[in-house]
Amino acid sequence: MNPCFQNSMRTRFARKYRLAALALILAFSGNPLANARQYASAIISESHATSSSHSIDSDPSTFSELEAGTGIIIGIGSYSAHIEMKFPEPVPANQTSYVRIEAQDNILPSLMGGELGNILAGINGVSLTGNQEFSVEAKNGAAVVLSGNSTNPISFSGERLKVVVDANNHTYLAITPNQSYQSIRISNFVGNLVGLGVTKRLKVWDPYYVEQGSSATPQFTSYDSSGITLELLEMGGGAHNLERAIDGNQDSYSTLSLGVVDTASSITQRAYLEGLSQPDDVFAVRLWIDPEVMQVTLGQGIRIRTQNGANAVTNEVLQSLLTPADIAAIMNGQPFTVYITPSAPVDRFVVTLNGLLGVTASQGLDIHEVFSIRIFGDDYEDAGKSTPGYP
Numbered sequence: 001m002n003p004c005f006q007n008s009m010r011t012r013f014a015r016k017y018r019l020a021a022l023a024l025i026l027a028f029s030g031n032p033l034a035n036a037r038q039y040a041s042a043i044i045s046e047s048h049a050t051s052s053s054h055s056i057d058s059d060p061s062t063f064s065e066l067e068a069g070t071g072i073i074i075g076i077g078s079y080s081a082h083i084e085m086k087f088p089e090p091v092p093a094n095q096t097s098y099v100r101i102e103a104q105d106n107i108l109p110s111l112m113g114g115e116l117g118n119i120l121a122g123i124n125g126v127s128l129t130g131n132q133e134f135s136v137e138a139k140n141g142a143a144v145v146l147s148g149n150s151t152n153p154i155s156f157s158g159e160r161l162k163v164v165v166d167a168n169n170h171t172y173l174a175i176t177p178n179q180s181y182q183s184i185r186i187s188n189f190v191g192n193l194v195g196l197g198v199t200k201r202l203k204v205w206d207p208y209y210v211e212q213g214s215s216a217t218p219q220f221t222s223y224d225s226s227g228i229t230l231e232l233l234e235m236g237g238g239a240h241n242l243e244r245a246i247d248g249n250q251d252s253y254s255t256l257s258l259g260v261v262d263t264a265s266s267i268t269q270r271a272y273l274e275g276l277s278q279p280d281d282v283f284a285v286r287l288w289i290d291p292e293v294m295q296v297t298l299g300q301g302i303r304i305r306t307q308n309g310a311n312a313v314t315n316e317v318l319q320s321l322l323t324p325a326d327i328a329a330i331m332n333g334q335p336f337t338v339y340i341t342p343s344a345p346v347d348r349f350v351v352t353l354n355g356l357l358g359v360t361a362s363q364g365l366d367i368h369e370v371f372s373i374r375i376f377g378d379d380y381e382d383a384g385k386s387t388p389g390y391p
């Protein structure tokens with residue numbers, strides 16, 4: 001944002017904010033269901049699914065369970081499970097739908113890391129191949145337009161298909177096909193390392209999407225990385241406590257760490273709105289950077305993008321967003337907040353830390369919060385959160 005505009009906006013904000021905030025927060029805070037969720041409404045195929053109607057009852061508190069099992073004799077009687085849930089209307093290309101899932105084996109935290117999945121699984125003491133396995137498909141009629149399989153964690157990397165968490169650390173699939181789709185099919189399998197007479201269950205909640213969000217508060221977050229090694233992860237590097245970047249608490253934070261960078265590497269954290277924002281929504285990203293690193297890198301390795309689905313709307317290097325006050329805060333070891341006005345609908349915020357070679361200090365970034373400031377006429381609502389950094 002242009003610093004002059006930002007300063008004038010801050011002055012306006014300071015004048016208006018205190019009187020307007022309470023009423024607006026009371027009017028708009030809280031209930032995430034205020035977003036008009038479009039839920040799947042029909043089961044078009046199922047096998048070994050219990051309470052399947054609970055995945056299409058528009059009730060976030062109920063779920064179905066897919067049970068896969070090995071037989072009692074080798075090679076005989078094993079079975080997989082699936083459920084395919086259909087939306088009332090075709091969902092447009094690039095519209096993200098969400099479906100909460102929970103696996104019996106603890107494989108989802110490793111899959112969150114996308115291409116890091118197998119390394120993380122090793123650290124977490126699980127295997128993505130041979131135990132519980134699942135797949136997800138977005139379909140348009142009989143055609144599969146996007147798919148992923150837990151045995152191939154790279155299918156859960158990038159913008160189109162991700163394992164994400166909400167502020168409560170509940171796990172969802174975020175599904176963003178580049179073609180129109182109308183159903184979501186989830187299948188649960190037992191791998192070939194599972195002994196005889198064993199079942200594996202997968203809980204599936206109701207798939208839904210939101211076209212135009214009435215709240216611009218991020219609901220989900222995920223990450224990806226490149227060039228991260230097992231050694232770095234074992235030393236505590238990588239991405240940690242992702243959900244703390246969207247938990248409504250400006251003191252808590254996620255941590256992205258590349259360690260001392262000696263090879264090309266990066267970590268990206270994304271925050272997702274349930275539906276598209278309004279064009280004049282202002283977004284804020286509160287960060288902390290080690291002053292020693294800032295002195296050397298000047299924030300050049302950090303980029304902040306806003307996106308509509310997978311498509312970039314704004315893409316700026318951190319350095320260009322910093323005010324002199326922000327730089328002073330960084331040098332004092334304080335968190336600081338940068339503001340972005342996409343001027344177009346967006347539903348995704350992407351913070352990327354690119355490691356800069358030749359820096360002897362450990363390179364990292366804490367993301368305290370990604371939040372919105374929705375403008376109503378001359379007034380502002382900051383999604384129910386206090387806004388340190390604003391005067």
Ligand SMILES: [Ca+2]
Nearest residue numbers: 244249252368
């Ligand atoms: Ca936080």
